[in-house]
Amino acid sequence: MKLKHLIATGILTIAAAGAGYYAYSHFLHAPLVTTSIASLAPVSEAVYGTGTVEPERWAKVVPLQRRRLVELCRCEGQVIKSGQILGRQDDAEERSALEQMEINRGQLERDLSRAEKDRDKNDATRTEYEQRWTKLEDAKSRIAAQKVRLDSLVLRAPLDGMVLRRDGEVGEIAGPTDVLFTVGPPAPMHVVAEINEEEINRIAAGQKAFLRSEAFPGKALRANVSQITPKGDPTRKTFRVYLRLPQDTPLRIGMSVEVNIIFREKQAAVVVPAEAVAGDSVQTVDDGRIRRVPVKVGIRGNRNIEVIGDLSKGTSVLSPARIDLADGARIRIDSSSLTRAMEPAPASEPADQPAATPEADVVASATTARADPDDAVISAAITAHIDSVVNDARRNLISNSR
Secondary structure, X not given: OHHHHHHHHHHXXXXXXXXXXXXXXXXXXXXXXXXXXXXXXXXXXXXXXXXXXXXXXXXXXXXXXXXXXXXXXXXXXXXXXXXXXXEEEXXXXXXXXXXXXXXXXHHHHHHHHHHHHHOOOOHHHHHHHHHHHHHHHHHHHXXXXXXXXXXXXXXXXXXXXXXXXXXXXXXXXXOOOOOOEEEEOOOOEEEEEEEEOOOHHHOOOOOEEEEEOOOOOOOOEEEEEEEEOOOOEOOOOEEEEEEEOOOOOOOOOOOEEEEEEEEEEEEEEEEEEHHHEEOOEEEEEEOOEEEEEEEEEEEEOOOEEEEEEOOOOOOEEEOXXXXXXXXXXXOEEOHHHHHHHOOOOOOOOOOOOOOOOOOOOOOOOOOOOOOOHHHHHHHHHOOHHHHHHHHHHHHHHHHHHO
């Protein structure tokens, strides 16, 4: 009996310990989670690329022959007309040859004049006249060709506009591979961007784009897609996209820019941080317990995602999601994350914009929304490249380690 009593006591002790551990872990020491707030805010998706600012019409001036430069105008920034002389190459050899041709032509003309007086005397004089006439015509053709060669050593403006850039100096030897002048009207301008072939199907004429330039940090620079080159580059696996710039753009010709073309956007969508979405659901907090809410993912922003379902703005969601916690599990909320989520929105934000944090935990990708919705969109659009670079680096690291 004593042994049975000891066994029963042990079983009760183990059960009590288990119950105590369960109560401690589920009620007294529930898992600590961080939360964010579902927000109503603008959200967008963008395609990233890089580009260069160029005038819509421009041309390069290059020499047709490899010769020494003897004259170049100091005309950068000056307005010019088509055909205006911009420079010359050394033509001493061609001019000397032309002088000899002119002397020879004079002698042939005199010989032809003498033969013309006697050409009707007999067949021999007639034949001599025809031969001298043929030689004279041949000499004239050679002179005309030599003048063309001389003219080819003169650098002329190919179109009306402005000398946008001058390269090279007098005394240097330049040839067909050397660009000596860039000429064209300085406005209008556009951006010539390179877009990955995997994303080109998302681009269409008329879409708006935001540009980022190191010369204007933090400034929202706008453009619109005007044209897509039909044929891509099979080597670089990119397509060329032209973006028209507004007349008041501060960008200058030759500047390099990062391009973010917006292909999907909403000005008011229910969004949560990307890390709060686990598969096709989010985890909300209801009376200290987790409740799984099925959702559909809409627009995927850089840091935040549009969710469609039974989720309204102002709802607390676990961020990041805790897939290790079962539906209905009791949890404790990190007070610091709750404090951040409940910070009041700045006065400059729209009335329908819920409380926002400096870390943008509850605002949509491409926002903190300001007076201009377009300015709100640019925030995440211009940083999308950072994530793609990081992801590419991670993939390369994994593949190299195998």
